[in-house]
Amino acid sequence: MTDTATTGATMDADLIVIGGGPAGCAAAVMAAGVGMRSVLVESEDALCRVLERIPVVGNVLGFSAGPALAAAIRADVADRDLCRVELGLRVVRIDAHEDRVEVTTEPAKSTGSGPLPPGPAPLTAPYAVVATGVGPLRPQDVGWIEGGRGLEAPPLWEADPAALAGRTVLVLGADRPLGTYLRAHPGLESRFVVACPPGDAYKAEEIADDPRVELVPVRRLTLVPPSSGATTSPGTPVAAQAPIAAQAPVTARAPVTARAPVTAEVLTVEGDRRTLTGDRVFRNLGSGPVAPGGGLFADASGYCPPSRQHPRVFTAGDLRSARFQRIATAMGSGSEAALGAYYASRGLPTRIGAGGDDG
CATH class of the missing domain: 3.50.50.60 (FAD/NAD(P)-binding domain)
Structure with a gap:
């Protein structure tokens, strides 16, 4: 031609x-x-x-x-x-x-x-x-999350469901992969505390009726650094954050478990201050071009x-x-x-x- x-x-x-x-x-x-x-x-x-x-x-x-x-x-x-x-x-x-x-x-x-x-x-x-x-956003890429230096928050899609059973999972953001993850694991007995900005509310509609989810609309969230004595469990991957990538590769390594417990201080959209805790933390912040x-x-x-x-x-x-x-x-x-x-x-x-x- x-x-x-x-x-x-x-x-x-x-x-x-x-x-x-x-x-x-x-x-x-x-x-x-x-x-x-x-x-x-x-x-x-x-x-x-x-x-x-x-x-x-x-x-x-x-x-x-x-x-x-x-x-x-x-x-x-x-x-x-x-x-x-x-x-x-x-x-x-x-x-x-x-x-x-x-x-x-x-x-x-x-x-x-x-x-x-x-x-x-x-x-x-x-x-x-x-x-x-597009590629996944990191906490430092969004304006409503502060702190968390040294704290790893892998993407939610990397979460190993076996490691989440019976745990409380703190999820940063209510982007649609959360609904995909929950539908893929309907029998997973975990509690998902989902902190998200008001703009994510429409994305969360599809998981609003899932009893495993507590949605917490926030104006601001501050991640509390792990205590000096906190350690990650053996075998937990700890990697430096990479720039946004168009396609996150599927690799042969084990699924991420994000084992370190985490605490976050939030200011809700109603103006209340709350402390959120989770046994695991994952980011689900959407994507950027x-x-x-x-x-x-x-x-x-x-x-x-x-x-x-x-x-x-x-x-x-x-x-x-x-x-x-x-x-x-x-x-x-x-x-x-x-x-x-x-x-x-x-x-x-x-x-x-x-x-x-x-x-």
């Missing part, structure tokens, strides 16, 4: 797709369906790694478990001869020009103790779909709306907005982004309602 508006530079493909989650994979499959050659770039060692840690999905047609959906998506991508998959490469920069898009990558992981080796030559194509998604550097245009929240991008760059999936972050909408937006690139290559309008609806 040849872009009618592009001449000169040698292209690696008709379309570069950045991000190997549901949105990026849907874009690659759709591109193949309209005859476009694509390069799908993913920083992990496999596509759709995040889906592997979602045991129950209730809003995707035809699937009820994340691992099965991930396997099906990988198989679909592998069946497309027009799609070349590049794993283990992190995109660090996107440059959109009048006639092409250049994508600069580097190895996602170091193979030794030294610095990362230089990445391959930039990838070049007439168009790009960017679907790098993960976008490569270069030519993407972001709004005040850091997300990258499709309408603000260069004509040769299409954003898809969770990167578009803090809203509409679902697996099904990600796949739909990825497919739409690929079609946008296809229509643009034919000199046709790329927005719905802009004229022309003949496929």
Whole structure:
């Protein structure tokens, strides 16, 4: 396939797709369906790694478990001869020009103790779909949590249910993974004390009737540092907090147990002061956009709306907005982004309602 508006530079493909989650994979499959050659770039060692840690999905047609959906998506991508998959490469920069898009990558992981080796030559194509998604927020990333220096609060999805049985779990934030976790473990007899800001109230509606949950809307929460004599149990992982990452990898290490008890002083939305305690503590604070550097245009929240991008760059999936972050909408937006690139290559309008609806 040849872009009618592009001449000169040698292209690696008709379309570069950045991000190997549901949105990026849907874009690659759709591109193949309209005859476009694509390069799908993913920083992990496999596509759709995040889906592997979602045991129950209730809003995707035809699937009820994340691992099965991930396997099906990988198989679909592998069946497309027009799609070349590049794993283990992190995109660090996107440059959109009048006639092409250049994508600069580097190895996602170091193979030794030294610095990362230089990445391959930039990838070049007439168009790009960017679907790098979001990464989990940390306590220091939100304005309503203070203190906690030296206290590890792993993401809730890492929690080992066996270690939580019969325990009180302090959860920081009421983002939707809490509902996913509770549905995945309906027989887990634990008490979940969930501290969250007022803005999370609508997210907590789906777990409001679960008797295991106590929801505590707060204006501010201060984590009390562990006492000087407190220690973690043997085998408990203690890792430095990493920057937000687009896809948290599934690793071979044991599930996190966050064994150290924790205390938090809170100011509730009613103005009362309370002390919350838990045998375990996990963060469930939502996510923030993960976008490569270069030519993407972001709004005040850091997300990258499709309408603000260069004509040769299409954003898809969770990167578009803090809203509409679902697996099904990600796949739909990825497919739409690929079609946008296809229509643009034919000199046709790329927005719905802009004229022309003949496929």
